[in-house]
Amino acid sequence: MAKLFSGDWMNLLKDAWNAEPDVSNKLAEIGFNSIIACGFKDEENPRGIFVVENGICTSAGDWNGEAADWDMRADLSDWLKWVEKGIGMMGLGTAYATGKLKFKTGDYMSMIKDPRMAGPFVKSFALMQQVGADELG
Template identity: 85%
Template sequence: MAQLFSAEWMNQLKDAWNADPEVSQKLADINFSSTISCGFKDEENPRGVFVVENGICTSAGDWNGEAPDWDMRAEMKDWLKWVEKGIGMMGLGTAYATGKLKFKVGDYSAMIKDPRMAGPFVKSFGLMQQVGADELG
């Protein structure tokens, strides 16, 4: 398995994303395009970046200064728990409400209220579980 948020891991997630019509096609249907970054709460900058154009992830890898539309942060132990066990809509809501999942950029509340975005967002965490991950060295 690749290390969480490494370029290799981000590209495995990209492949899983593009192969899953419940994510890529549903987001293509609403012309969803965004730069999504993710990393750890205690770090200034994100680790990985994921660029989506009309639902399809067109590039993924190490964050290199891109300005994100969405920047998700959590502690490593929480990311690894979600990657290992998955997380559903209720778990995501709890993680957000308790501060385990933070959005440095992006409006979680507006997104989660829009079923056209909420479903694929929750499903993307299932893709992380499908990919799996190793801790950072």
């Protein structure tokens, strides 16, 4: 198992993303292009980066200063809980409302109100669960 948000882990997530039509195909249908970063709330910079072009993840790895369209942050313990147990739409809403999941960049509210984006977003957390993770990259 790879360490959470390490380059290896981000590439495992990339492979899972591209193999899941409910994520990659659904986002391709709306021409979704984005640079997505993940990391921890107590750190200035994200750890991992994920580049999506027309719904397909074209590259992933360690963050190298890229400007992210979406920068998701949470505490290590919360990330690990979501990776281990998964999280659904209600859980994500609660995590956002209580501040457990923060967006340094990106508009969570507009994204979650758009079913074309909300479904794949929730499904991406299931992919994290599928990949699993060691504690820290």
